[in-house]
Amino acid sequence: GNSVTQMEGPVTLSEEAFLTINCTYTATGYPSLFWYVQYPGEGLQLLLKATKADDKGSNKGFEATYRKETTSFHLEKGSVQVSDSAVYFCALSFTGGGNKLTFGTGTQLKVEL
Amino acid sequence: DVKVTQSSRYLVKRTGEKVFLECVQDMDHENMFWYRQDPGLGLRLIYFSYDVKMKEKGDIPEGYSVSREKKERFSLILESASTNQTSMYLCASSLPTGRSPLHFGNGTRLTVT
Numbered sequence: 001g002n003s004v005t006q007m008e009g010p011v012t013l014s015e016e017a018f019l020t021i022n023c024t025y026t027a028t029g030y031p032s033l034f035w036y037v038q039y040p041g042e043g044l045q046l047l048l049k050a051t052k053a054d055d056k057g058s059n060k061g062f063e064a065t066y067r068k069e070t071t072s073f074h075l076e077k078g079s080v081q082v083s084d085s086a087v088y089f090c091a092l093s094f095t096g097g098g099n100k101l102t103f104g105t106g107t108q109l110k111v112e113l
Numbered sequence: 114d115v116k117v118t119q120s121s122r123y124l125v126k127r128t129g130e131k132v133f134l135e136c137v138q139d140m141d142h143e144n145m146f147w148y149r150q151d152p153g154l155g156l157r158l159i160y161f162s163y164d165v166k167m168k169e170k171g172d173i174p175e176g177y178s179v180s181r182e183k184k185e186r187f188s189l190i191l192e193s194a195s196t197n198q199t200s201m202y203l204c205a206s207s208l209p210t211g212r213s214p215l216h217f218g219n220g221t222r223l224t225v226t
Contacts, residue, residue: 034214036215041219042219042220043117043203043205043217043219044203044205044215044217045216045217046214046215049212049214051212089155089156095212099207099208099213099215100158100161100171101156101158101215103148103155103156103157104155105153105154105155106155106156
């Protein structure tokens with residue numbers, strides 16, 4: 001079946017540090033890939049997405065590139081802020097699958113001053 | 114903005130009780146979802162509905178049922194609550210078109226004692 005693997009957290013960084021959160025997937029075919037973010041006490045919200053190989057999704061300074069050859073979709077940000085502290089989820093879905101998402105386990109990010 | 118509203122933020126129920134979790138969305142979305150969120154396990158799909166009165170089992174439907182009598186409302190039912198159903202429950206909705214983002218509610222934290 002399909003699955004998503006994320007690096008374990010928590011990840012603790014100082015403000016303005018570079019962020020990478022690793023995500024790899026296992027799937028039959030070519031899924032669409034997503035990063036969702038969950039701020040404390042809230043539901044998940046879409047951060048960015050990519051729908052085909054070599055696509056780059058970007059939003060709020062975050063970026064991720066769909067790498068078919070390594071089945072990866074790593075999340076990066078050049079300079080994190082305290083307000084980026086949240087849990088980040090990598091996910092995949094297939095067209096025609098009713099938008100059902102398969103999620104990774106989530107990575108908690110803590111950014112300190 | 115899409116709003117997905119879950120009726121309770123916190124709920125405490127006793128073992129064996131019948132529990133209803135309610136979710137309402139205001140954007141006329143065809144698809145609605147119930148996920149369960151547990152530490153270390155990420156989000157797991159319980160049930161999915163792609164139209165009124167239509168439902169499909171997700172990855173972990175055992176012990177749960179759902180009801181969708183109106184397009185905007187999707188209810189999750191625990192017929193006889195058990196302690197292993199203590200969890201955070203997240204409702205989401207989306208358009209049926211491929212790759213449309215899911216819009217999540219803020220979640221209901223259910224404790225079964």
